[in-house]
Amino acid sequence: MPESVQAAPLADGSFDGVAATAAGPPLAFTSRTAHDANTGQAWDLTTGAALGPPVPGFPADRAAWTFGVPAGSPAVAWTHRDRVHVQDVRTGRELVLDGQPDLLALAVHGGRGAVVAVFGPATDAEVVVWDALTGHRLAEFALWLGHRTAIDRSALHAAPASGPLVALAGGADVVVLDVERGEDVVAVPSARAVLAPSASGLVLVRPVENALHVRGLDGDRLTVLTAPGPCDRVAATGAAGRLLVAAGLEGDPCTVLAWDAATAAPSHRVKVPAPVNDLALTPDGTLLTATDEGLYTTRLCP
Template identity: 50%
Template sequence: MPESVLTSLLAPGEFDGVAATASGDALAFASGSANGHGGVGRAWNLRTGAAGPPIPDLPDGLWAFALVPGGPVAAWCHRDRVHVCDPFTGAERELDHERAVQPDLVGLAERHGRGVVVAVFGPAGDAEVVLWDAGTGEPAGEFGVWLGHRSAIDGQPLHATGRLVGIACDAERGDGTGAEHYVGVLDVERGEEVARLAGPGRLTAVAGPVLVQAGPGELRVRRLATGDHLAALALPDAPDTLAAATVAGRTVIVTGTGDRLLTWDVARARPVHRIDLPAPATDLALAADGTLLAATRTGLHTGRLPA
């Protein structure tokens, strides 16, 4: 039987998204509603419990948070403009771009040792990727990418590990039986797509150099840069939420179905931990120190996975 892990309430409220740092200090950022009106984001230091100021006007899903060279950064889009800030001080900058349209995705990555904000403008058949320096706000490059005929960027957050970012896409099947799901892997230094990885479903997460793809009954684990197969795990239920991280050198995965979470160690073929939440998870995140975060409609919950 999986070992039970208890959680505690980090913050009350209605939360729809959460992210955590993949290395370094254990930091988290979550989005939710303020008195039922509009999106608000806030960052936490998971070791000290210190919180940053509320960041208003965060659109549902169109934001990113990461610890990049130079410090923690939050990026989001509001009224067709991309914004970036230090989420612990609130110091904010609006980024200039020539497009009077909202990007499909906003993310954070690294390029030549600097943190960069990444915005992807569709359509998928002829997408544009625009980069800004996360510290100075200066333009850092742009390039086009062809994500395929009959494809659509499916609106999931960008998954980044260093210079590589993954864009989750849906492609219409040629036989008309529905959509197939894949992740287009972009190298922001080379300015091109370097891999295209088909998966069993829409849910995707990145743990360092590893991509996790989840679908009905299956977890597929692959190298992000090459698509090399690492593991396939059988799931008891189709997951609603997914998170992954490299914790103490191990690839740890968390799947959520309703208010029940299971954690998986890629080296094992069965669940390791079980977490019961007071409400179904709307999003999950896992920090590099093993701290789990679950966003729910009744609060932001946290727990520490045993070593």
């Protein structure tokens, strides 16, 4: 039986989305609605304190922003009024670029931190890669996404472990791009999924009926994690050579299950006081849960 634990409140308010760094000190970024205005906020999870001032005019749509450590320092990128904003979370330095992409991700291009933007409909989608520090255009290339547009998809990365690779989930396949080579390199059969580093390399974790499947980027199924019912809101990360996974239960929106993927059965059952809007995991084993009543944390590893 999984260990039952209560999530601890980190901040009050209505939180739409949350993302966490995949490497380095445990940091998170959230989107939050307050008084009909959305803000973004970075968090230092070691101290439990907000990191820097809130970002005004931040998008509520999770596809319109991304957070991670593409190289050196954590960065958040978001779209607002036909502009792409890129901010170094540590220093507050902000870069502004022209454009309103449908999807954003972070990557490493030639050793540099990079922002990856996907524009346009499926028939002539365009991928643009910018240097996250200088704004210089590093690459651009055309992309065919079948009969579904970029709007129907989500962008996945696990920078810096994912290097130049960015995955686009949605439709029948997860399409993996190499932004240094300027091309898609593989398509893995899957609809919804998250991308995470593991001891076996980068993996995709996808919910299926009463289970989660962990697959390599070659499409091979590595393991199956069992669940008492259908799952959604999946998060995954690498932690000390292990793969940690968390997912909300569709039939119980206030419950999150967590797994050490070395074992098929869930290790923890986490209760939160409101339905889950979004999840994130940090490499030190901290689970973050965004809800309409607050942001919550749970330590899954000692």
